Amino acid sequence: MKYIEEINFIKKLYRNDEHVMLHAPIFMGNEKKYLDDCIDTTFVSSVGQYVDRFEKDISSYTGATRAVVCVNGTMALFMALKLCEVKPDDEIITQPLTFIATANAIAYCNAQPVFCDVDEETMGLSSRAVRKWLEENAELRADGCFDKKNGRRISAVVPMHTFGNPVKIDDFVKLCEEWKLALVEDAAESIGSFYKGRHTGTFGKVGCMSFNGNKTITCGGGGMVLFMDSELGEKAKHLTTQAKIPHRWEFRHDAIGYNLRMPNVNAALGCAQLECIDKILANKRETAMAYREYFSNSKEIKYFDEPKDCKSNFWFNSILLPNKKAQQEFLEETNDNGVQTRPIWELMNRLPMYKNCQCDDLKNAIMFADRVVNIPSGYRK
Known part of the structure; x- marks a missing residue:
């Protein structure tokens, strides 16, 4: 051989x-203890102390102002795009070298991915490639950034920190400010990764994490949405919990919400994993x-x-x-x-559903x- x-x-x-x-x-800490606690207290679904604790613990670890749990990383990214007011037929610039969830979350918004090249140094989206594409294909108007060829609005850029290697994210912060684009970080693979001393997922308008079974730490399944804007974080919490108006017994809702809640048992795993x-x-x-x-x-x-x-x-x-x-x-x-x-x-x-992008x-x-x-x-x- x-x-x-x-x-x-x-x-x-x-x-x-x-x-x-x-x-x-790897499970080496309090995973069984916390899971037993969920069972003993009967708080196994989307309400419980571990949901609240996991959000606070991730906020503290990453430096985010607010963190909101989600059922998985894909839905965290979908929620991030919705919070950035991505509309049907918008174009979203991202990388072709990524797990399919990145592109699928864009498609769930009925938006169109635009694929730009990655950096040799990071394997993540290249700000140079994105800038070049924008200069050749886009124009700034008073109401935003638009594709010159088809008139579609270009609303966001989604770089992904490939295999936990941070992209040159500060370049994207500057680029998005210049071109009036929302910056959404796909940090699904990068918990514990830092760029210039700052945790990934905290540079953009919204950041997204995944805690799938094969990630650095796992909840079995689950995701997190990160915010530096606390008001946007509160909006995310509201929308991911069916937009229910808090009340002791009434069920009233003030928007089209989503059932994207992480169960307490998954959050319990996350709390124990984060300790290690x-x-x-x-x-x-x-x-x-x-x-x-x-x-x-x-x-x-x-x-x-x-x-x-x-x-x-x-x-x-x-x-x-x-x-x-x-x-x-x-x-x-x-x-x-x-x-x-x-x-x-x-x-x-190269996939059939995205071959015409x-x-x-x-x-x-x-x-x-x-x-x-x-x-x-x-x-x-």
Whole structure:
């Protein structure tokens, strides 16, 4: 086998000769205690002390003014776009190199994704590419930014912090101010990641997180919407809980709301997981440094390191193979021999439902799609 040394190194790193998973959840704290408390008190649904606590704990950890729980990261992003007043037929600029939830949340608003290229340094949306596309295709009017070709309003930009590596988000803050665009951060993969000392998800108008089973910390399923504007956060809480007017017994609603609430049992898991996040992140950083050192000696494989000015959570460690053929060989050999690896997502513009969306040349995105492999990145016991 061509990659037997890499396979043996990963198995040794994880002290597992049989099967090394890509990213299994780790439960080392008060998860069972808090879940038992939910059952004992009967507060297992969307009302309970852990829902309130998890929101406050995430706000404190990230530095956000307000955090609002959501049923999952996809719906958190959908809610963020609705709060930014994205309308049907609006255009939303994002990256093609992302999990499909990013594009789907835009489609749920009946809006149109526009795919711009990613940065080589971050694998996330390139502000240079977005600026170039806007300069060539958009115009500013008194009432906003519009596509010159079709007249559609361009209402938001959605960069995604790929695999926990922060994009150059301050560039997007400036760009969005210039072009009258809402900045929505897809921080689904980046809890514990910081750009210039500030947590991801707190730079834009709204930020979104995911706590799926394979994330750095998990609620089993769940998401969070982050705000620096407390009033917008309160609006989000209202709309995600069916826009119900608080009352002891009456059921009255003052807007079209959404049932996007996180159950108390999921929030209980989240509270326990967040208590352990520093230990989890330290463990994952040790793994990343071991990969960095090992692949520094490789002539063929390049380790994708954390970008400049960033502190990554190293959610997924990534390597770059020389070409598509080598990528496929590595994937086949590792998965056939007890090491779970996976390629990067299929580019959004290559999927049938998004194939007619506007794109730039996507040079870097195509390069990454043909070369990136994610290698085991979970907690090492």
